[in-house]
Amino acid sequence: MNRKEEFIEWFRKFFDEYYYETYRVYEPEGRNESEARFIVDALDLPKGSSILDIGCGYARHAVYLARWGYRVVGIDLSNFLLNKAGERCRNFGVNVKLLQMDMRRMDFYEEFDGAYIFYTTYGYFSDEENLKVLENIHRALRKCGRVLIDIWNKVHTYARFYNSRNDTICTWYYLGNYLILEEMKLDMLNDRVNSKRRFFKDSREVTSKAFSLRLYSLCEMIEMFNHVGFRLLKAFGSYRGEDYRITSPRLIMVAEK
Numbered sequence: 001m002n003r004k005e006e007f008i009e010w011f012r013k014f015f016d017e018y019y020y021e022t023y024r025v026y027e028p029e030g031r032n033e034s035e036a037r038f039i040v041d042a043l044d045l046p047k048g049s050s051i052l053d054i055g056c057g058y059a060r061h062a063v064y065l066a067r068w069g070y071r072v073v074g075i076d077l078s079n080f081l082l083n084k085a086g087e088r089c090r091n092f093g094v095n096v097k098l099l100q101m102d103m104r105r106m107d108f109y110e111e112f113d114g115a116y117i118f119y120t121t122y123g124y125f126s127d128e129e130n131l132k133v134l135e136n137i138h139r140a141l142r143k144c145g146r147v148l149i150d151i152w153n154k155v156h157t158y159a160r161f162y163n164s165r166n167d168t169i170c171t172w173y174y175l176g177n178y179l180i181l182e183e184m185k186l187d188m189l190n191d192r193v194n195s196k197r198r199f200f201k202d203s204r205e206v207t208s209k210a211f212s213l214r215l216y217s218l219c220e221m222i223e224m225f226n227h228v229g230f231r232l233l234k235a236f237g238s239y240r241g242e243d244y245r246i247t248s249p250r251l252i253m254v255a256e257k
Contacts, residue, residue: 006210007194011124014209015078018199020058022176027060036064038239039116042254043146045070049113052140054103054133055121059085059096066094073112075101103133108140115141116148123151123214130214134228141257147230150252153237153244154215157193161186177201191215218244221253230255 039061045051047069053062056074058081066072066089074096076082082098089096103117104125115137123130137147161167167186172179179200184193191214198208216224222232232255237248244251 006196007212010210010212011077014211015057015076016080018178018207018209020081020084022178022180022199024058025176032060033064035118035239036061036068038241039118039148040065040068040070041241042148042234042236042252043114043116045114045146050111052108052112052115052137053096054106054115054117054137056085056096056098057081059088059098061116061118062096063088063092063094066096067092073097073099075099075103075106077102103136104129106133106136106140108136110140110142112140112145113142114146114148116150118148118150120151120213122149123216124212125214127214131224131227134224134230138228138230138257143257145257146233146254147257148252148254149221150250151216151221152193152213153246153248153251154191154217154220155246156249157215158186178206216251218251218253221251225253225255230257 043051048071050071050073051065053072053074056062056076059074062072062074062085074085076085077100079100082100085096085098122133125133141147161169167188169184171182173182174180181198181200182195184195187194192212193215194210194212196208196210199206218235225232232253234254235244236242236252237244238250242248
């Protein structure tokens with residue numbers, strides 16, 4: 001398999017047991033609850049509202065929203081993570097409706113008061129397909145419904161590569177029980193970051209994973225919001241609710257239908 005082929009439909013293979021084993025230890029419940037509280041505060045919807053968690057993973061935020069009185073539906077493409085989400089919901093004693101679904105093919109119609117795509121789950125696809133996701137969200141929301149989208153800050157990401165004096169950043173780190181070598185490459189022609197992670201355990205490579213993200217600026221996101229019928233309400237730069245700035249690590253937007 002050549003490097004270009006690694007990034008075709010990469011998301012169908014990325015979110016498996018290796019993803020869960022490495023990310024789960026990085027996501028303690030204190031962090032999960034704090035981020036869930038940020039989602040609730042940012043969307044500013046009353047308890048009892050119906051909320052769609054797009055790319056819900058193992059329901060690390062959805063269980064808290066359900067516990068706090070929201071009616072939550074979670075969708076994800078990964079059957080492995082949905083099974084983990086089911087276990088997590090049972091452990092929390094909450095009811096979250098879980099569906100295996102590709103966000104590009106969502107067909108809800110005015111069923112939700114709010115929706116969120118959290119922790120860099122937007123930008124997986126081509127520009128046309130990413131726009132289609134926004135159209136699907138717009139259709140899924142009722143009048144005055146709100147969506148929260150959390151992505152990397154494009155300016156901050158470019159600055160990382162600029163400061164490295166290279167279009168490739170290689171990093172070794174431990175996560176879970178694995179030693180990981182990550183090679184991140186900036187594709188300036190397509191405004192994407194392409195990353196390959198090699199997983200090592202007991203001095204041998206056990207697997208490798210690739211992912212590719214489209215980087216969007218606030219200006220580009222506002223243009224897409226306007227195209228599908230959203231208006232931007234607020235842009236945050238962190239999960240602490242700080243205003244978005246050029247130096248913010250993240251770009252977190254709340255828009256209204």
